[in-house]
Amino acid sequence: MTANLAGDVKISYADLPPQAPSGSVPVLLLHGFGSSFDMNWRATGWPRALESAGRRVIGPDLRGHGGSDKPTDSGLYLPEHFVADLLRLLDELGLGSVDVVGYSMGSRLAWALALTAPERVRRVVLGGFGPVDALAGLGEHEPGAGDTPFDHVFRAVSGLPGNDPEALAACARGQAADPFTVEPGPEGVPLLLVAGAKDTVAEGAADLAGSRESAFVEIPGRDHANAVSSRVFKQAVVDFLAD
Amino acid sequence: MAEENITFTLPDLGEGLVEATVLEWQVAVGDVIGRNDPLVEVETTKSAVVIPSPKAGRVVELHAEEETVVPVGDPLVTFAVEVAEAPRAGIVGKVPTEEATPRRRVRLKPPTD
Numbered sequence: 001m002t003a004n005l006a007g008d009v010k011i012s013y014a015d016l017p018p019q020a021p022s023g024s025v026p027v028l029l030l031h032g033f034g035s036s037f038d039m040n041w042r043a044t045g046w047p048r049a050l051e052s053a054g055r056r057v058i059g060p061d062l063r064g065h066g067g068s069d070k071p072t073d074s075g076l077y078l079p080e081h082f083v084a085d086l087l088r089l090l091d092e093l094g095l096g097s098v099d100v101v102g103y104s105m106g107s108r109l110a111w112a113l114a115l116t117a118p119e120r121v122r123r124v125v126l127g128g129f130g131p132v133d134a135l136a137g138l139g140e141h142e143p144g145a146g147d148t149p150f151d152h153v154f155r156a157v158s159g160l161p162g163n164d165p166e167a168l169a170a171c172a173r174g175q176a177a178d179p180f181t182v183e184p185g186p187e188g189v190p191l192l193l194v195a196g197a198k199d200t201v202a203e204g205a206a207d208l209a210g211s212r213e214s215a216f217v218e219i220p221g222r223d224h225a226n227a228v229s230s231r232v233f234k235q236a237v238v239d240f241l242a243d
Numbered sequence: 244m245a246e247e248n249i250t251f252t253l254p255d256l257g258e259g260l261v262e263a264t265v266l267e268w269q270v271a272v273g274d275v276i277g278r279n280d281p282l283v284e285v286e287t288t289k290s291a292v293v294i295p296s297p298k299a300g301r302v303v304e305l306h307a308e309e310e311t312v313v314p315v316g317d318p319l320v321t322f323a324v325e326v327a328e329a330p331r332a333g334i335v336g337k338v339p340t341e342e343a344t345p346r347r348r349v350r351l352k353p354p355t356d
């Protein structure tokens with residue numbers, strides 16, 4: 001685990017080698033809101049699954065999260081800032097193109113990265129993500145004060161050790177200020193969507209996959225919190241990203 | 244090589260968590276697995292995690308059904324692991340300094356890489 005300066009906000013990231021070199025492009029893992037690389041991906045067994053498939057894993061803590069800097073100005077959490085962080089990280093590592101796997105907010109950012117710099121992204125997996133604006137109505141109350149699926153997520157993560165509720169609230173507002181839209185979508189970048197069958201945050205994921213002529217994998221019995229660690233999810237991703 | 248059975252209990256998952264629900268076993272009885280291979284997927288009130296195997300060995304018994312709640316410290320899985328035989332005296336007058344005692348060890352935390 002190393003930390004490097006990538007622009008105005010310090011970004012911490014993991015760079016994990018494959019078990020055996022395969023020549024495949026590295027896999028960039030983008031965690032969800034209020035989580036971190038360690039919590040979202042490492043603890044759920046993802047590096048192991050990808051490394052044993054011969055993949056190098058790049059796992060940043062997104063700004064406002066984990067070991068990265070946590071500004072409290074919501075203007076610094078517009079999607080374009082996350083995308084700029086990721087492009088600087090790829091530049092710093094000398095990586096031309098990567099596969100990107102996102103979960104929840106990380107999926108939204110994976111989409112934004114592929115839209116901004118399609119030449120840097122080979123394939124994209126959107127996990128735990130749907131086209132419904134999870135942050136709709138955020139302007140009317142403090143994050144976590146309502147009863148939307150996002151409020152539940154906010155309450156669950158804001159008390160986790162290492163999280164700064166003020167930075168997370170700023171992050172939620174920054175994301176809400178520039179809502180996700182299905183059009184325009186990234187062109188020429190194959191997509192895979194994966195979500196738990198009981199994931200209310202990812203509502204509409206199958207429709208989004210249909211509109212992008214992409215595959216959708218539903219994980220039986222899983223919700224937004226426990227779909228990430230699923231073996232079905234990992235296998236679908238390893239297969240989709242295989243050369 | 245002799246075999247010894249070792250039981251692994253649900254480790255302390257931190258943050259004051261006292262129990263976890265077994266979501267899905269990643270191994271079955273009879274499987275021979277390596278250290279750090281995925282063992283079991285569990286969920287706490289905070290998150291879902293995959294616990295890696297603390298040992299290389301053969302799975303002898305799974306102590307918890309999927310969808311059941313296991314308190315921290317309760318048995319999860321029993322492995323048969325290979326243990327070295329007691330060392331013999333060397334040929335050139337080298338005497339083992341201590342008895343090889345196959346100790347029973349229960350790891351309370353999963354290994355970290």
